[in-house]
Amino acid sequence: MAVLDTGTQKGGVLSQALLAIGRIAVSLFVPIVAFVILWAGFMFLRDSNAPQGIIALVAIIWGVGGVAMLFWVADWVVNRTPLHVAKKLQPFVFVGPALVILTWYLFLPTMRSLYLSFFDAQSKNFVGLANYVFAFTDTKMLESFLNNLMWIVLGTGGAVGFGLLIALLADRSKLEKVFKSLIFMPMAISFVGAGVIWRFVYAYKPAGEDQIGLLNALVTLFGADPQAWFTLRPWNNVFLIVILIWLQTGYAMVIISAALKGVPSSIIEAGRIDGASELRIIRSIIIPFIASTLVTVSTTIIIISLKIFDIVFTMTNGNFGTEVIASMQYKQMFRFYHYGRGSAIAIVLVIAVIPVMWYNLRQFSKREGF
Amino acid sequence: MKKVMLVLLIALLIMPSVFAAGQKDTAATGTKTVTVFGAFVDEEQRRFEEAIKPFEERTGIDVVYEGSKDFETLISVRVEGGNPPDIAGLPQPGLMMNFASQGKLVPMWDSLEATIDKNYAPVWKDLGSYNGTPFGVFHRVNAKSFVWYPKKAWARAGYEVPTTWGELVALMDKMVANGHTPWAVGIESGGATGWVGTDWIEDIMLRTAGPDVYDKWVANEIPFNAPEVKEAFEILGDIWLNPKYVYGGTNTILTTSFGDAQRPMFDNPPKAWMHRQGNFITGFFPDTVQANLEEEVGVFPLPAINPEFGIPVLGGGDQFVVFNDRPEVRQFMEFLATWESGESWAKAGGALFPYLNQDLNAYPNEIERSLAEALVNAKVFRFDASDLMPAQVGAGSFWTGIVDWVNGKPLDTMLGDVQRSWPK
Numbered sequence: 001m002a003v004l005d006t007g008t009q010k011g012g013v014l015s016q017a018l019l020a021i022g023r024i025a026v027s028l029f030v031p032i033v034a035f036v037i038l039w040a041g042f043m044f045l046r047d048s049n050a051p052q053g054i055i056a057l058v059a060i061i062w063g064v065g066g067v068a069m070l071f072w073v074a075d076w077v078v079n080r081t082p083l084h085v086a087k088k089l090q091p092f093v094f095v096g097p098a099l100v101i102l103t104w105y106l107f108l109p110t111m112r113s114l115y116l117s118f119f120d121a122q123s124k125n126f127v128g129l130a131n132y133v134f135a136f137t138d139t140k141m142l143e144s145f146l147n148n149l150m151w152i153v154l155g156t157g158g159a160v161g162f163g164l165l166i167a168l169l170a171d172r173s174k175l176e177k178v179f180k181s182l183i184f185m186p187m188a189i190s191f192v193g194a195g196v197i198w199r200f201v202y203a204y205k206p207a208g209e210d211q212i213g214l215l216n217a218l219v220t221l222f223g224a225d226p227q228a229w230f231t232l233r234p235w236n237n238v239f240l241i242v243i244l245i246w247l248q249t250g251y252a253m254v255i256i257s258a259a260l261k262g263v264p265s266s267i268i269e270a271g272r273i274d275g276a277s278e279l280r281i282i283r284s285i286i287i288p289f290i291a292s293t294l295v296t297v298s299t300t301i302i303i304i305s306l307k308i309f310d311i312v313f314t315m316t317n318g319n320f321g322t323e324v325i326a327s328m329q330y331k332q333m334f335r336f337y338h339y340g341r342g343s344a345i346a347i348v349l350v351i352a353v354i355p356v357m358w359y360n361l362r363q364f365s366k367r368e369g370f
Numbered sequence: 371m372k373k374v375m376l377v378l379l380i381a382l383l384i385m386p387s388v389f390a391a392g393q394k395d396t397a398a399t400g401t402k403t404v405t406v407f408g409a410f411v412d413e414e415q416r417r418f419e420e421a422i423k424p425f426e427e428r429t430g431i432d433v434v435y436e437g438s439k440d441f442e443t444l445i446s447v448r449v450e451g452g453n454p455p456d457i458a459g460l461p462q463p464g465l466m467m468n469f470a471s472q473g474k475l476v477p478m479w480d481s482l483e484a485t486i487d488k489n490y491a492p493v494w495k496d497l498g499s500y501n502g503t504p505f506g507v508f509h510r511v512n513a514k515s516f517v518w519y520p521k522k523a524w525a526r527a528g529y530e531v532p533t534t535w536g537e538l539v540a541l542m543d544k545m546v547a548n549g550h551t552p553w554a555v556g557i558e559s560g561g562a563t564g565w566v567g568t569d570w571i572e573d574i575m576l577r578t579a580g581p582d583v584y585d586k587w588v589a590n591e592i593p594f595n596a597p598e599v600k601e602a603f604e605i606l607g608d609i610w611l612n613p614k615y616v617y618g619g620t621n622t623i624l625t626t627s628f629g630d631a632q633r634p635m636f637d638n639p640p641k642a643w644m645h646r647q648g649n650f651i652t653g654f655f656p657d658t659v660q661a662n663l664e665e666e667v668g669v670f671p672l673p674a675i676n677p678e679f680g681i682p683v684l685g686g687g688d689q690f691v692v693f694n695d696r697p698e699v700r701q702f703m704e705f706l707a708t709w710e711s712g713e714s715w716a717k718a719g720g721a722l723f724p725y726l727n728q729d730l731n732a733y734p735n736e737i738e739r740s741l742a743e744a745l746v747n748a749k750v751f752r753f754d755a756s757d758l759m760p761a762q763v764g765a766g767s768f769w770t771g772i773v774d775w776v777n778g779k780p781l782d783t784m785l786g787d788v789q790r791s792w793p794k
Contacts, residue, residue: 121793139787204625206618228621231777317561319773320624334443335561336762337468338793 027080034073038066070097110350117344121337131344141345144323150237151244151305151324158245159301160294163252168282170253171260180257184250191247195314198243202315204228233321240322243311248304252297259293260286292363299360306353325349402698403432407448408459408688409441413653414720418510421715425705431698449474454693457702460506461688462757463497464764469691470500476692478504479700485707489725493751498689507707510721511687513745514648514754515573518632521668523640531668535577535675542615545643551617553609554642556631557624557772564769566628567606567776568756569684570646574602576682577675581750588758590792595785603781605675610776617642620776629654636666646672648685649741653720664735671744682750686757687724716742760793767791 041062048055071093078089120127135141166183170176186194203213207225211217216226230236263286271281287294309326316322318331325345333342410418415437422433436455438444442465448454449469460466469475478486483504486495490508498506519529527548532538542552557566575584579598586592587599613619617634618626629651634641636656645651652663659666671681690706692699705711712723716732722742733739745751756764767788775784 204621206622228625231621231624233777313561317563319563319770320777331766335765336760337446338762 023080027077031073031077034069037069038062041066113343113346113350116339117347119340121340123339127340131340132348134341135344135348140323141325141328143321144318144325144328147237147322147324148306148308150234151241151308152302154238155241155244155248155305155308156298156301158241159248160252160256160298162245162249163256163297164294166249167253167257167260168286170257180253183253186247187250189247191310192314194243194247195311198246199315202229202239204230230316230322231320236316236320236322240311240315243315244305244308248301252301255297256290256293259290263289296360296363299356299363302356303353303360306356307349325352401430401432403434404457404696404699404702405455406433406435406457406459406690406702407441407445407455408435408437409439409461410459410688411437411439417715417718417721420718421711421713422702422705423714424710425702429698429701431701433702449693456694456696456699457690457692459509459688459690461686462764463506463689463753464758464761466498466506466689466691467500470503470505474693475505476695478507482507482700482704482707485704489707489709489727491724491726491746491751494724497753498691506689506691507703508687508689508724509706509712510715511685511724511745512648512650513683513685513722513741513748514569515672515682515684516647516649516669516741517672518635518645518647518651519643519668519670520635520640521666523638524643524668527643529643531670532673534677535673538673542609546614550640551615551634551642552644553616554631554634554645555610555616555623556626556628557776558627562765562769564772565756566631566647567610567772568764568768569648569754570606570610571599571602571772572752572755573646573672573684574605574675575599575755576684576750576752577672577679578602578605580676580679581682581752584752584755588755590759594763594789594792595782600781600785603775603785607775607781620778623776624773649722649738650720652737663737667737669737669741680749682752683745683748684752684754685745686754762791762793763788 041058045055045059045062048058050058074093074096078086078093081089116123117131118126118128120130166179170179173179189197200212201214202216203211204216204226205211205213207220211220211226213226215229220226229239232239267285267289268281271285276284307326308324309330312318312322312324312327313330318324318327326349329342329345329349332338332345336342408415408418415435419435422435425431426433441461445454445458445460445465454474460469466475486498486504486507494508495504498504498508527550529541529545532541545552555566557564559565572584575587575598578601579587583592583598587594587596592598609615610623611620616623628647632645632647632651632654633656635643635645636659652660652667655663655667671683674681690703692703709723709725709728712721712725712728713732715721716723716728716738717734719734719738722738722745724745726746728742728746730739730742733742756768758764759768771784771788775781
């Protein structure tokens with residue numbers, strides 16, 4: 001940049017002006033060329049009938065190269081401005097794309113949902129707060145609020161509780177890695193995949209037939225009658241929550257286990273010398289030390305429980321009193337085409353998640369990076 | 371390790387573009403193309419594609435069918451996104467009315483309407499119309515009011531086909547006295563759990579209250595908790611909620627998938643002796659049964675309850691509607707309105723067609739032939755009510771109402787809840 005700036009010191013006013021115009025022209029020309037190249041690539045990918053292999057190759061070069069080029073061009077343009085301006089613009093080159101994408105894909109849709117939530121099913125007539133009245137008075141909605149509360153308390157409590165217990169026990173075992181790997185494994189399974197697996201655990205056949213469900217096979221082995229687990233209110237909610245615990249315990253365990261390694265052994269030693277029991281050490285030394293980790297893990301799982309959908313959708317589809325907020329939203333939106341109610345429920349869910357998320361982020365920043 | 375990661379990364383990057391590229395192949399050939407989007411997939415898709423081959427060979431027009439199990443969601447997304455298929459096969463008349471009211475559909479042109487008038491009973495044109503304007507062409511349809519039974523076991527036990535509701539109840543009691551369980555019922559169907567129950571209710575409504583009351587019920591001109599509706603539920607409850615009458619009792623009703631529900635009929639000895647379901651259920655029968663369908667299975671229409679209304683037929687079907695008006699699209703629609711478009715599918719089995727001039731001999735067995743005959747000759751035909759009601763009810767509270775009621779919710783409370791959910 002310094003090299004370029006020297007040009008302005010020589011020559012008359014006219015040449016200076018010409019130079020300035022030239023520089024602006026070049027600064028405009030380069031982004032335009034970049035845009036044309038990107039556009040040409042896009043059109044090629046959209047309309048081309050070339051063999052798949054070539055299209056794939058172009059897509060990679062266009063995708064990866066396009067991002068690199070955009071960054072390079074933006075950086076180049078910024079660097080051509082005076083230093084003090086460049087310094088202020090520089091951060092936007094890095095953060096800008098993320099902000100644009102977040103605005104376009106997250107912020108604007110949320111605002112649109114908020115807007116639609118005040119309109120009727122076809123988004124034609126303004127209905128005021130009617131959709132929110134529905135969200136807080138409909139019997140199925142009230143049922144789903146209650147169920148979501150159950151998910152939060154039992155799901156989060158179970159996953160964090162078991163995670164902590166296993167982390168503590170594994171910490172004291174020689175086979176720590178093996179245990180932790182086993183517990184962590186379900187994390188690799190999607191919620192829908194877990195739903196399909198657990199359908200077989202809870203499967204029901206009438207008494208006298210071969211039970212293909214694991215749970216009913218055990219129950220009948222001990223001579224009891226097989227149970228249709230999904231129809232047993234309110235326990236069926238617990239049967240579903242067990243799946244979340246199975247999936248999320250591994251996550252809680254890994255994070256808590258890492259925090260455990262950070263508890264200084266000198267303090268624990270000191271506690272032991274003072275004659276504290278192992279339980280006392282856990283309660284008075286380890287837990288306070290990893291408290292912020294526990295909070296972070298809990299809030300993360302609370303958010304997952306709040307927006308739980310996949311498990312309910314694959315297992316009971318909300319029947320037998322297992323409806324949750326997200327499944328109600330899906331039904332209103334995509335089965336009943338009531339965009340107003342669907343949006344209102346989505347907004348309620350967002351509002352419920354925000355405080356937890358805010359608290360979670362605060363914890364993250366307190367710990368300075370994650 | 372780094373190399374492996376790089377290869378994986380590249381593979382991930384390539385995959386979407388390969389899929390995206392794959393969709394474009396059809397545009398490459400340069401021939402005229404008609405895109406059709408529908409709800410049926412797999413084997414049914416194959417049979418549909420087979421059935422439209424004569425058209426493709428004759429005209430040189432390439433008809434590209436795409437099916438999806440999430441059709442109802444996707445079609446709305448595509449239409450709203452300004453990217454509708456040329457033609458869509460809509461399973462629910464409500465969906466057609468929705469699009470028609472938004473002005474998204476191309477109304478039927480004169481020559482097509484003339485073909486429809488000639489080839490179909492008037493009921494099908496009415497079902498494809500919105501505000502008096504016809505839009506939809508029905509192709510494959512189904513009829514639901516049938517009771518299936520294991521023929522050989524019935525012969526051994528000496529059971530005879532009942533022709534009145536009284537005979538049916540007497541037969542059920544006779545079965546119970548013999549230590550047999552009359553019915554096999556299952557209503558589990560993923561996101562659509564409950565529809566089997568709504569079909570039963572509709573069939574009973576048509577037989578006790580008649581088609582006029584049925585139409586009022588569909589339009590909510592009588593409330594959902596009207597005495598006529600309650601009576602239908604009570605008649606169903608006499609069967610379903612009596613553990614002696616249904617194999618496995620209410621738990622089995624609630625947790626058995628509709629396709630598997632018929633299986634106990636084909637155990638030896640049968641664990642259940644009758645199964646009420648539409649013509650498509652034959653595709654779910656065990657392979658050994660399907661191989662000898664005529665010898666293994668018998669079928670009779672669900673008997674009349676009130677003789678005044680006779681034996682109405684309840685059914686449904688996909689109607690094809692036009693989004694993009696082009697000459698080749700029109701040509702294909704006119705083809706769909708003729709028996710020629712259904713013949714090879716009828717031969718392959720598993721589908722009924724509404725064409726008045728169809729050749730009943732095309733159906734592969736006596737059973738499907740008799741069903742097609744019953745469908746074409748039915749004095750009263752009514753479309754599946756739950757498909758006609760607003761989605762909030764027809765695909766919502768009616769389904770869940772059935773589930774809750776079978777699971778122990780009091781009848782009056784349930785009926786009141788369904789009525790309250792009706793959109794105003």
